[in-house]
Amino acid sequence: MSTHPLIETEARHYLQSRGISIPEYRLATSPQEAVDHAKALDFPVVLKIVSREIVHKSDVGGVRVNLRTAEEVAEAYGSILSSVSERAPGAKIDGVLVARHVENALEVIIGATVDKQFGPVIMFGLGGIFVEVFKDVTFGIAPLSMPEAESMVRDIQGYPLIKGVRGQSGKNEPALTNLLVQVSDLMMKDRDLAEVDLNPVLVTSEDAYIADARIIITNRP
Amino acid sequence: MEETLEHFYNPDGIAVVGASQNPIKAGYQVVRNLTQRDYHGAVYPVNPGADNIDGLKCYPSLSSIENHVSLVLITTPAAQVVGIMQEAADRGDVKAVVVLSAGFSETKVPENAAMEKKLLEIARGAKIRVLGPNCTGVIDTATGLDTTIEPTVAQNRGGISVFSQSGALGASILCFMDDQPTPLGFNKWTHSGNTCDIDVLDALNYYGNDPSTKNILIYSEAINKGREFIEAAQRISPQKAILVLKVGRTELGIKAAYSHTGSLAGVDQVYEAAFRKVGALRMAGLEDMIDTAKALEMQPLPKGNRICILTEAGGPGSMAMDEIGAFPMIKLAEISAAGQQRLKEVVPPISLICQPMGYIDITAAAMEEHHTEALKCVLAEDGVDGVILLSVPPTFLSPESLARSLALAARDSKKPVLTCLLAGKWVREARKILEEARLPTFDTADRAARTMINLVKRQQYLSSLGGEVRI
Numbered sequence: 001m002s003t004h005p006l007i008e009t010e011a012r013h014y015l016q017s018r019g020i021s022i023p024e025y026r027l028a029t030s031p032q033e034a035v036d037h038a039k040a041l042d043f044p045v046v047l048k049i050v051s052r053e054i055v056h057k058s059d060v061g062g063v064r065v066n067l068r069t070a071e072e073v074a075e076a077y078g079s080i081l082s083s084v085s086e087r088a089p090g091a092k093i094d095g096v097l098v099a100r101h102v103e104n105a106l107e108v109i110i111g112a113t114v115d116k117q118f119g120p121v122i123m124f125g126l127g128g129i130f131v132e133v134f135k136d137v138t139f140g141i142a143p144l145s146m147p148e149a150e151s152m153v154r155d156i157q158g159y160p161l162i163k164g165v166r167g168q169s170g171k172n173e174p175a176l177t178n179l180l181v182q183v184s185d186l187m188m189k190d191r192d193l194a195e196v197d198l199n200p201v202l203v204t205s206e207d208a209y210i211a212d213a214r215i216i217i218t219n220r221p
Numbered sequence: 222m223e224e225t226l227e228h229f230y231n232p233d234g235i236a237v238v239g240a241s242q243n244p245i246k247a248g249y250q251v252v253r254n255l256t257q258r259d260y261h262g263a264v265y266p267v268n269p270g271a272d273n274i275d276g277l278k279c280y281p282s283l284s285s286i287e288n289h290v291s292l293v294l295i296t297t298p299a300a301q302v303v304g305i306m307q308e309a310a311d312r313g314d315v316k317a318v319v320v321l322s323a324g325f326s327e328t329k330v331p332e333n334a335a336m337e338k339k340l341l342e343i344a345r346g347a348k349i350r351v352l353g354p355n356c357t358g359v360i361d362t363a364t365g366l367d368t369t370i371e372p373t374v375a376q377n378r379g380g381i382s383v384f385s386q387s388g389a390l391g392a393s394i395l396c397f398m399d400d401q402p403t404p405l406g407f408n409k410w411t412h413s414g415n416t417c418d419i420d421v422l423d424a425l426n427y428y429g430n431d432p433s434t435k436n437i438l439i440y441s442e443a444i445n446k447g448r449e450f451i452e453a454a455q456r457i458s459p460q461k462a463i464l465v466l467k468v469g470r471t472e473l474g475i476k477a478a479y480s481h482t483g484s485l486a487g488v489d490q491v492y493e494a495a496f497r498k499v500g501a502l503r504m505a506g507l508e509d510m511i512d513t514a515k516a517l518e519m520q521p522l523p524k525g526n527r528i529c530i531l532t533e534a535g536g537p538g539s540m541a542m543d544e545i546g547a548f549p550m551i552k553l554a555e556i557s558a559a560g561q562q563r564l565k566e567v568v569p570p571i572s573l574i575c576q577p578m579g580y581i582d583i584t585a586a587a588m589e590e591h592h593t594e595a596l597k598c599v600l601a602e603d604g605v606d607g608v609i610l611l612s613v614p615p616t617f618l619s620p621e622s623l624a625r626s627l628a629l630a631a632r633d634s635k636k637p638v639l640t641c642l643l644a645g646k647w648v649r650e651a652r653k654i655l656e657e658a659r660l661p662t663f664d665t666a667d668r669a670a671r672t673m674i675n676l677v678k679r680q681q682y683l684s685s686l687g688g689e690v691r692i
Contacts, residue, residue, distance in 0.1 A: 118447035139494035
């Protein structure tokens with residue numbers, strides 16, 4: 001039994017095909033195409049490198065966010081490619097992904113893996129330094145019930161950021177909870193899923209958007 | 222394969238292979254534990270070099286016992302165990318084997334681990350269940366059966382059944398239970414050692430189906446069949462509380478557990494999630510475990526999460542408040558205006574009533590009747606689901622008399638009352654009186670509070686199931 005990772009476009013397609021909503025995105029292979037996609041999707045947008053050989057896109061300068069004009073998009077396209085060719089020379093590039101930039105969002109992480117003892121488990125945490133430095137995460141064993149998913153969200157230390165502090169509006173908690181349950185259901189149903197890493201999921205007061213997805217599939221002999 | 226542990230607890234004939242006349246050997250202690258206590262079933266020592274042990278006829282071999290044998294205890298050196306297992310398999314009547322001998326997989330020596338594999342293979346082929354190796358077996362207070370070499374713990378009867386992967390910890394649990402102001406009884410006890418066959422899941426299933434087991438205590442270093450554990454625990458947890466002491470919170474703990482019984486523990490947070498899912502209460506340590514087990518045995522569960530702290534001393538009261546404050550799921554009780562008025566009439570004038578709400582300090586001026594009247598008062602309040610009562614009886618207050626009055630005041634309460642009389646030897650007898658009246662006592666105020674938190678967690682799990690709260 002071996003495992004293999006899906007590239008972002010495949011991962012997005014995979015989630016979509018299983019009924020998990022993914023914000024609209026398009027693949028560009030030229031600066032002009034990127035600008036056209038940006039116009040069709042509406043500004044601001046984000047651009048991200050798509051390559052099977054690049055897992056950590058930010059580390060190689062493969063991500064640009066909050067691009068507000070056609071000029072910015074064209075410039076970003078060029079700078080992403082040159083940065084990637086410098087920092088990950090020889091990596092085969094599939095193109096650049098264009099998606100809407102989500103504003104006023106809180107970054108969270110939803111992860112899933114198959115534990116040796118307990119089978120499919122789901123992890124939830126706040127993104128960025130919260131998960132890296134503070135290890136502020138909660139775990140749940142799939143299948144998650146709605147109340148279980150709710151308490152996974154409420155049990156993190158940083159929960160006030162989701163609920164809304166100091167006059168900030170709260171984030172859409174039901175959308176987040178719902179996504180946790182969907183991922184849990186997916187892990188229970190698709191037994192060839194080895195790992196799901198939705199990082200980040202952008203939560204606003206309206207919805208929860210999967211901004212990046214990494215999926216690892218088990219190849220059974 | 223036999224599904225249950227029945228033959229370990231209700232054997233039809235026990236053979237002790239490796240029985241010895243030498244009092245410093247395990248083979249002697251095991252026979253002694255079986256014969257000198259309450260067990261009345263047949264026991265057959267096996268030792269080719271002895272005629273009798275403690276007056277009991279000794280057999281030269283397992284196969285030479287002409288009567289029925291369903292349980293075999295093996296205390297010989299490790300090298301002989303595989304052969305004895307084969308003899309047990311050949312008999313055809315043996316259903317259960319306890320391998321007390323050490324020197325198998327726990328040594329990390331490949332040849333020794335291979336012997337363990339071999340003996341299990343023989344056992345499986347003959348549908349024999351194995352406990353161990355490197356274990357002490359079982360104790361059942363209902364029949365007096367005791368296969369162990371543990372210090373002779375008192376066999377106080379009760380509703381708690383214990384499973385431990387560690388013999389020393391399992392025995393400590395029983396010693397601590399016995400050492401309470403009023404000894405806390407137990408029902409069954411199982412130690413699995415290397416856990417080559419019977420494991421925490423088997424014990425959980427057996428205790429779950431055992432009508433005389435009311436609550437279950439588990440010490441475990443790893444749970445290998447995690448999914449099955451979850452399914453079993455989900456089935457049992459609504460009826461019986463499952464208290465788990467699981468080591469391996471840190472890297473060092475995981476390494477020690479591996480070196481102890483060869484257990485490979487996984488990510489601790491995943492265990493935590495699993496326990497939460499099934500409503501099992503994770504224990505912080507032995508004290509937490511015994512405290513909680515005692516409260517579950519003696520008191521009803523609170524109906525809600527509103528707890529009143531009634532204290533005669535500020536320091537202990539603050540410690541209890543600190544504990545409660547760390548758990549947002551617990552609320553301090555709401556005392557009605559009428560209730561506060563009534564309190565004012567029955568406690569010393571300098572008392573602090575509901576500052577903050579739900580916290581009552583009747584001060585060191587409080588006499589016996591102040592304690593009891595205040596307790597009755599808060600128990601009668603609709604906004605109170607449980608009471609933590611703290612007192613440091615001063616020299617002018619007889620602790621025994623106070624205990625008797627408190628027991629009387631709380632007697633008909635459907636709400637849990639957890640008490641802490643905090644004055645060492647001065648209150649030893651009083652604590653005994655309280656516990657004889659089924660009012661559990663705790664060494665410190667914070668431990669009483671932590672126990673109340675565990676009761677609330679249990680209640681919240683049960684109410685999340687939507688069913689009736691079991692009392």
